[in-house]
Amino acid sequence: MPIRFINSKTGQKEAFETIEPGVVRIYNCGPTVYNYNHIGNFRAYMFADLLRRYLKLRGFRVEQATNITDVDDKIIKNSIEKKLSIQQFTATYIRAFLEDLDFLEIEPVEYRPRATEYIESMITMIRELEARGHTYTMDGSVYFSLKTFPGYGGLNHIEPEKLRQAADGRFEADEYEKEDVRDFALWKKPGAGGEHSWDSPWGPGRPGWHIECSAMIRSIFGEQGVDIHAGGIDLLFPHHENELAQSCCAYPEDHFVRFWLHNEHLLVAGKKMSKSAGNFYTLRDLREEDRARELVEKKAAPGFLLELIQSGKLARSLRYLYSSFHYRTKLNFTFDNLKAANASCERIEAFLLELKEHFGLTLDPVFQNDVSARQFSPVVLKKDWADFLDSLDDDLGTPRALAIVFECLGRLSRELHQGQLSLEAAREFTIFMGFFQELTGVLKAPEQKQALSQTVEKLIAEREAARRARDFARSDAIRDELQAMGIALIDTPQGTTWKNL
Ligand code: AMP
Ligand code: ZN
DSSP: OOOEEEETTTTEEEEOOOSSTTEEEEEEOOOBSSSOOBTTHHHHHHHHHHHHHHHHHTTOEEEEEEOBBOOSHHHHHHHHHTTOOHHHHHHHHHHHHHHHHHHTTOOOOSBOOBGGGGHHHHHHHHHHHHHTTOEEEETTEEEEOGGGOTTTTTTTTOOHHHHHHHTTOEEOSSOOOTTOOOEEEEEEOOOTTOOOOBOOTTOSBEEOHHHHHHHHHHHHHGGGOEEEEEEEGGGIIIIIHHHHHHHHHHOTTOOOEEEEEEEOOEEETTBOOOTTTTOOOBHHHHHSHHHHHHHHHTTSSOTHHHHHHHTTOHHHHHHHHHHHSOTTSOEEEOHHHHHHHHHHHHHHHHHHHHHHHHHOOOOHHHHSOOSOTTTOOOSTTHHHHHHHHHHHHBTOOHHHHHHHHHHHHHHHHHHHHTTOOOHHHHHHHHHHHHHHHHHHOOOOOGGGHHHHHHHHHHHHHHHHHHHHTTOHHHHHHHHHHHHHTTEEEEEETTEEEEEEO
């Protein structure tokens, strides 16, 4: 079966092909840098990272651009309030964003364009639109006229009636509601606050948000456009609809975008994140020990968060958590889910160590594959590997791919404990996990065994204490927790020991 993705444009699962065989070009919308990014934003970047790693695993050369929107209404407003230039104001958040990406081990992309570096291309594009009769100027600003483009609404399947009703409206702001199907600004005259502006044929001003992405795609990738345009579901309308309209109208010969992929949102404990609800987490809130400690003290997070930070396992737990939900379903973030994510990773690590101990296998292939995924043709684990790849080929089905890994692990683990596991199967599993690691980046190198046994020993001591205090509910809960980590407890008259399940 070929690689297939659900294309937001058609709502259909389509066979994936790139314009140039063996090369995939991707553009995903990056942050607007007026604030620190929250863990919902990182779902979007993690999705793009998984997509990239998967396509590389599948043998593609990836050329990816993720922009930084460093000029928009909020940036201008906040920089004026803080009496800073746009550059000074955004520098803090750009640096923080890049540090956060590094922390999450999101792979560097080939292009990281900043909107303010592409103003010339945006002006060129607006001029093209003007020359083809798609714009009008009013009071120093330039607007895209929806009625000049009959294909408008094609990405979001907007009813023609709604378009007709909307035909005479205009919209100034960068942010607007789903219902606001109106002409949008391509070039905006400066506000009254003496804000920074750029010269243009229409007078001083600055570009609208939507034109930024269209122009950057054109500048970086040229007429061939991109094979995949990705972003969060909230960008589907109006941002991506408007990008599409601008690009099709300015350059009718362009390919622009072939596959539109959108990730669903992240929720916290089933609710939309908001500051007022007290469930709003930037990545820094979780990863910086001082901030995390504050959350723990306020009982907004469990103490376990600090353990994850201290053992260097927070990033991988988040990565696993993001990967364990399909990108097109809502992701429910809870600290329990985070804990379970870490336990799943530890379970794989513990089993790999067991294989190492039993068979003297080197774990190098796990952390440094020396064969390509296409050359790997397991004999014993043939079906597991084929199912794993097929799940991913099917619209990046990471939850099913993870389930296949654990089914395989469980089976091999039983065989090992029954003395029936072959060296060949063990070796194939470590190579399999090497590719799994390339895709997910969640496994820790074997030196970390120390940390695992420390966690386990600590939990065993806690269980012992609970039993002495006759708190059997707690002691059972600890046993279950260890079981979820793939650890079985063995109570002996000399005390409790443990083994991997
Ligand atoms: P923004 O900085 O608001 O433009 O958002 C940056 C990226 O994060 C975009 O791709 C958004 O669609 C995405 N995004 C925003 N909020 C969430 C959320 N709660 N869950 C997942 N993605 C989100
Ligand atoms: Zn964009």
